[in-house]
Amino acid sequence: MSASKKKRKASIPWLRIRPQKSGKIYYYFELPVNARRDEIALGSDYLTALQRRQELLLQIRIDSRKELNDLKFVIALYREIYIPTFEFEKRKENYSSISQIEAFIAQSNIDLEDLDDPQLHSRYAQWRNARLSIRVKNEIALLGRLKNLAQRWLSANHTMEAEMADCVIQAGGSCAS
Secondary structure, three states: OOHHHHHHHOOOOOEEEEEOOOOOEEEEEEOOOOOOOOEEEEEOOHHHHHHHHHHHHHHHHHHOOOOOOHHHHHHHHHHHHOHHHOOHHHHHHHHHHHHHHHHHHHHHOOOHHHHHOOHHHHHHHHHHOHHHHHHHHHHHHHHHHHHHHHHHHOOOOOOHHHHHHHOOEOOOOOEOO
């Protein structure tokens, strides 16, 4: 299987690839809020294009926010912005972990402020089942990453440059949080 077919199979939402006649590949961001499929050029460097896509998508989602629960909003952003950039196995694990976290949030009626509660981790471990300790620890760590992202994304003095400086696209196409 060629590299181009692998890339198409694991495509990232709203990132379009346009090969030129010269053989160079250019990346475009398709605006998700527009039915006309307007695009913004991101350049020919893949990692820079991914970083710029995250910046634009984050700004669009924050500007058109409808979710009132901050934690659910941050989970939706994480699912839409970061998870598609991960490798297949990590993406699969993150989707599974996010589903478990969302079920716990819905059942326990938890918001962003509740993540500071020291009892939350033990309540989550009990809810999840203590036999799955490694998995539970990973999901609790994911809750901590979500809390850190929420503090950056939802702060009043949020600047896109500062947020994206903390989130560097690494060689594997994944974002370090």
